[in-house]
Amino acid sequence: MPAISTTTSSDATRGLLLGLAGVAMFALSLPMTRLAGGSVDAPQLAPAFVAFGRAVVAGVLSLLYLAVTGARWPRGGEWRLLALTAGGVVFGWPLLSGLAVRQVDAVHAAVISGVLPLATAVIAALSLRQRPSAAFWACALAGLALVVGFAAWRGAGGLELADGLLLGAVVCASAGYVSGARLTVGAAAPGVAASGGARGGAGLSAEQVICWVLVISLPATLPLAIATRPVAPVAASAWLGFAYVSLFSMWIGFFAWYRGLALGGTLRVSQVQVLQPFLSMLLAVPLLGERLDAMTLVFAAAVLAVVWVGKRQPVDVRRSA
Known part of the structure; x- marks a missing residue:
């Protein structure tokens, strides 16, 4: 049974500020990924190197963090x-x-990825066999229709490979x-209730989850x-x-x-993530010199x-048969 919330007004404020800080950092991801990889016409670092190299850097830092904090090893079903x-x-x-933003600008990518919170829900x-309301599914379909319509409009009537890559991302x-939220205690990802993915004791903290994810990836990410x-x-x-x-x-x-979610409450703090695509677009203009037109803003606002x-929208937490 989940513990009774003891969130104070001070914790709620700190949680909201930390949540906003996290969203601001994530909002820069697409523009900075394009800056690192360049474009098709002016390539820089290979998208594969950007993807795997960044995981190596963060993985080494995670290894140090886990060692310094004395974090326990994952066990049982947590490994899966x-x-x-x-x-x-x-x-x-x-x-x-990374592959997508070499072909389309960061503003375009920000609109497509704007459905990420809804896709997570x-x-x-589906994975927890919950029963969302009909209104929830209507919103999900509307969100998909909007991003597909936007991609088709930007692609002069057709979808591009980059749009498929972004939806896959x-x-x-x-x-x-x-899957990460199911490992955490009290710090589920947006729209996801933590559900104890492993048996036998308390789960991992949210910080430990991302660190272990990066550490166990090192045997693959380092050689890649x-x-x-x-080479140039x-x-x-x-x-x-x-x-x-x-x-x-x-x-x-x-x-x-994740610290913001834990302090301020998942339902309250996770709402600020809807600001992420707008921040990404606004930051892409001065960083990359991209153009932000009125129709793109309309699509982004609709998403x-x-x-x-x-x-x-309500989601019935009772699992369907």
């Missing part, structure tokens, strides 16, 4: 959930989104959030990063983007986000509205 989480947030999202409902990230390392000089700005996604997108951002409404 850690592996599933790694597949989504260490391999799937970084690689697919959908995957949570959203699915990977959502699945990773859900070495194999895809740059790249711009200093590309290394700046790489440093950002390694330290903040892959590591520090998760600490702020935000659908996500906001969808996240507020």
Whole structure:
């Protein structure tokens, strides 16, 4: 049985501020990933190196963190959930989104990825066999229709490979959030109730989850990063983007986000994530010199509205037959 909430007004405020800090860090991920990888016309670091190299940097830091804090080793079914989480947030999202933003600008990617909170709720409902309301499913379908319509409009009437990559990245990230949340105690991912993924004692803290996910990925990410390392000089700005996604997108951002959820309450703090696509678009303009037109803002506002409404729809936590 979940513990009775003892959240104070001070904790709620701190949690909201930390949640906003986490969202702001994540909002820079797409622009910084494009800065690191460049475009098709002016490539910089290979998308595979950006994806795997950032996981290596964050994985080494995680190894130090786990050692210093004396974190316990995962056990039993926790290993399986850690592996599933790694597949989504260490391999799937970084690689697919990195490949996508070489072909489309960060503003475009921000609108498509705006359905991430709603996609997380959908995957949570399916994997936990919950029964969302009809209004919830209507919002989910509306969100998908909006991002597909936006992609078709930007693609002059057709979808591009990058749009498929971005939708795949959203699915990977959502699945990773859900499996990771099942390992945590009191700090579930947005739209996901922690459900004790492993037997035998308390689960891992949210900080420990992301650190163990990165550490167990090192045997794969390290050789892949070495194999895809740059052999020709790249711009200093590309290394700046790489440093950002390694330290903040892959590591520090998760600490702020999950701590904010724990202090301020998941339902309250997770609502600020709907601001992420707007922040991504606004930051992409000065960082990358991208153009933000009125129709893109209209689509982004519509996606935000659908996500906001969808996240507020009731979900029957009783599992369906």
